[in-house]
Amino acid sequence: MLDFQNNTLNIDDLPRFETVEGHPVAPAYLRVLRTIYAFWVVILISILVVLKFKANPPAPFYYALISVLTFIFSLIIIEIEKGFPKRKFGIREKDILFQKGFFIFKETIVPYKRIQHVEISQTLVFKAFKLFTLKIYTAGSSSGDLSIKGLNQANADKIKAQILKVADIDEN
Amino acid sequence: MKTDFSIPRRQNFRGILVVFLMDLFKRIKQNVYVFLPLLSSEIRENYLDIVLIVLVLLLLLQLLYSYKSYLNFKFHVHEERFFLRQGVLNFTDTDIPFDRIQNININQNLIQQLLNVVGLEIETAGQKSAEIKIKALSREDALELKEILLKNRVEKQINSQIEEQDENESSKTETNKKLSILFNLDFFQLLKVGISSNYIKGLGLVLFFVSTIFQYLQEFFSNFYEINFENTYLSQSYETFAFVVGFTIFLLAATFIVTIGRTVFQYYDLKVTKVDKDYEVEYGLLKRINQVIKKSKVQVFEVEENPIKNLFKIKNVFISQASSQELQNKKKIGVVGISDENLNILFKSLFDLSYPQQFINIQSSMRLMFRLMIKYFVLCILIGLGTFLWIGLSYSLIFPLLLLGVFTFISYKAIQKSHIGVNENLIEIHSGAIHTNKKYIATHKVQSIAIKRNWFQQQNNHADLIIYTASGFEHINYLNYDEVVEVVNYLNFKVESSEMGWI
Numbered sequence: 001m002l003d004f005q006n007n008t009l010n011i012d013d014l015p016r017f018e019t020v021e022g023h024p025v026a027p028a029y030l031r032v033l034r035t036i037y038a039f040w041v042v043i044l045i046s047i048l049v050v051l052k053f054k055a056n057p058p059a060p061f062y063y064a065l066i067s068v069l070t071f072i073f074s075l076i077i078i079e080i081e082k083g084f085p086k087r088k089f090g091i092r093e094k095d096i097l098f099q100k101g102f103f104i105f106k107e108t109i110v111p112y113k114r115i116q117h118v119e120i121s122q123t124l125v126f127k128a129f130k131l132f133t134l135k136i137y138t139a140g141s142s143s144g145d146l147s148i149k150g151l152n153q154a155n156a157d158k159i160k161a162q163i164l165k166v167a168d169i170d171e172n
Numbered sequence: 173m174k175t176d177f178s179i180p181r182r183q184n185f186r187g188i189l190v191v192f193l194m195d196l197f198k199r200i201k202q203n204v205y206v207f208l209p210l211l212s213s214e215i216r217e218n219y220l221d222i223v224l225i226v227l228v229l230l231l232l233l234q235l236l237y238s239y240k241s242y243l244n245f246k247f248h249v250h251e252e253r254f255f256l257r258q259g260v261l262n263f264t265d266t267d268i269p270f271d272r273i274q275n276i277n278i279n280q281n282l283i284q285q286l287l288n289v290v291g292l293e294i295e296t297a298g299q300k301s302a303e304i305k306i307k308a309l310s311r312e313d314a315l316e317l318k319e320i321l322l323k324n325r326v327e328k329q330i331n332s333q334i335e336e337q338d339e340n341e342s343s344k345t346e347t348n349k350k351l352s353i354l355f356n357l358d359f360f361q362l363l364k365v366g367i368s369s370n371y372i373k374g375l376g377l378v379l380f381f382v383s384t385i386f387q388y389l390q391e392f393f394s395n396f397y398e399i400n401f402e403n404t405y406l407s408q409s410y411e412t413f414a415f416v417v418g419f420t421i422f423l424l425a426a427t428f429i430v431t432i433g434r435t436v437f438q439y440y441d442l443k444v445t446k447v448d449k450d451y452e453v454e455y456g457l458l459k460r461i462n463q464v465i466k467k468s469k470v471q472v473f474e475v476e477e478n479p480i481k482n483l484f485k486i487k488n489v490f491i492s493q494a495s496s497q498e499l500q501n502k503k504k505i506g507v508v509g510i511s512d513e514n515l516n517i518l519f520k521s522l523f524d525l526s527y528p529q530q531f532i533n534i535q536s537s538m539r540l541m542f543r544l545m546i547k548y549f550v551l552c553i554l555i556g557l558g559t560f561l562w563i564g565l566s567y568s569l570i571f572p573l574l575l576l577g578v579f580t581f582i583s584y585k586a587i588q589k590s591h592i593g594v595n596e597n598l599i600e601i602h603s604g605a606i607h608t609n610k611k612y613i614a615t616h617k618v619q620s621i622a623i624k625r626n627w628f629q630q631q632n633n634h635a636d637l638i639i640y641t642a643s644g645f646e647h648i649n650y651l652n653y654d655e656v657v658e659v660v661n662y663l664n665f666k667v668e669s670s671e672m673g674w675i
Contacts, residue, residue: 016661094668105630108622111668140619144640
């Protein structure tokens with residue numbers, strides 16, 4: 001319990017965000033991430049092969065390049081595989097939470113009161129997998145906005161409806 | 173003579189010149205490197221006439237463009253909305269209802285001062301914010317327009333208050349403004365502010381300037397003094413040493429002058445006036461800024477101190493208000509060279525709380541050293557390489573090591589001072605190493621909160637805290653995770669249970 005001098009900030013009864021049950025995003029999103037990753041690996045390998053045959057760079061330089069790229073790409077696949085289970089969103093009475101990331105884990109909390117507007121969008125790739133992105137805008141800087149990627153249609157609509165319902169209630 | 177703003181009108185006639193000159197200077201500033209080849213005498217001899225013809229043509233084109241832009245810029249006021257049509261080839265129609273207007277600023281840059289006109293800026297809030305800039309109006313017209321745009325809002329507020337209270341009052345059509353000057357910065361105080369400010373930016377500017385013209389300086393000196401710079405470094409070490417010392421003194425003196433000069437130009441004749449419940453701040457020599465500080469719009473209140481400032485008994489205050497873009501230092505309203513007494517008055521009227529306040533503090537951990545030192549280490553290596561290529565082995569070892577020592581000390585001091593404080597109403601974010609920076613945010617003005625943990629922090633129970641407001645975001649790094657959780661839960665509760673709005 002935080003306290004100073006005579007005053008006490010009574011925080012025992014406060015809702016605790018770290019105990020919220022998080023809902024995962026759609027598993028299909030992991031397939032999307034893996035597919036895009038595989039795509040780039042193929043492109044990279046073909047570039048390296050072409051480089052070897054057309055330009056024939058000196059061996060130490062070439063092997064250094066390969067090892068650096070391998071290192072970077074291994075980090076990326078670790079981030080994808082280990083980070084995906086950590087992607088969760090939570091809906092509470094007065095705010096919405098979203099967390100993601102393996103090497104850098106970021107949890108963001110946006111109170112409904114601060115939501116300016118909500119947007120559901122879909123890129124071409126997402127369309128193929130029937131996934132959506134939910135974007136929640138605040139009046140703060142854009143890095144404080146929520147962008148929940150890889151939701152299926154049901155969840156996206158459900159969250160948006162929930163936010164609009166609660167925002168309406170707040171306004172009254 | 174009252175101007176009728178309900179008919180579409182153009183800017184003041186001198187606006188043609190204002191628009192032309194302002195556009196011209198903007199283009200020159202953006203493309204100044206185009207002029208650098210002219211410093212070479214060879215180019216001047218062979219191509220001068222072509223260059224001149226091209227320049228004259230460009231000037232004529234710019235004049236035509238600016239003239240058309242002036243002709244097409246028409247604005248008027250109708251039914252509590254502000255209308256503007258502008259453009260040269262494409263047209264843009266802007267339509268702003270009075271109640272979306274957050275702020276009206278009247279500025280005067282050097283060109284406007286010479287031509288005796290002012291510029292009027294209309295600021296709105298919201299995602300797609302419109303910022304209207306009228307570049308040339310007479311001061312009387314500008315003040316009148318400002319009153320029309322803001323008056324209706326004040327009237328509406330008064331009317332709705334009267335309705336709520338259900339009273340019959342004879343309504344006042346114009347509120348008499350209570351004006352009182354809070355303080356005025358005299359030149360001597362301004363110099364004190366300049367002497368006690370941060371020299372790093374000045375040093376950066378001097379270094380940048382010197383490095384860009386260094387090539388031309390070399391050419392210049394080699395023609396006049398027949399010094400061959402290539403041989404000087406290796407053979408004549410004494411001359412080199414004297415040269416380095418002289419050069420360093422020159423850099424330091426130039427930095428000193430540039431820093432003080434910039435401060436004087438930026439904050440010349442700073443005046444803070446209390447107008448009813450708001451504050452109007454004006455300052456500037458070449459570019460006169462005039463901005464209003466509204467209690468409801470204020471998001472972050474920043475107090476800057478350092479040992480020299482404490483000696484002079486002054487502080488700097490920067491106020492950030494709600495904006496739709498990220499705030500750079502320029503958009504913050506600067507109230508520099510303020511005394512403690514005036515600081516308390518300003519703080520109290522913006523927050524309804526006395527200054528200073530008591531807080532519960534959470535301190536950054538010394539583990540932050542790792543993160544800071546990695547950056548400085550890389551920087552020192554780069555500087556070492558640079559000096560090695562330029563001067564020679566002996567200097568390239570001493571200089572970076574010295575720098576590393578300095579950076580270590582600065583990092584240690586910075587971490588010691590880095591903490592976040594929380595109480596019933598305010599958040600205090602403390603940062604800085606030699607310069608101390610305290611940022612105050614009302615708890616109910618927080619927009620969203622984030623907790624960031626890299627892989628190491630996830631193992632050692634620490635986290636970075638990020639607080640988002642309508643004027644940007646603030647980082648507090650490497651705090652204890654359990655304490656961060658408490659603070660986050662508390663701030664969330666404060667935001668969600670508060671009746672007060674953030675603007």
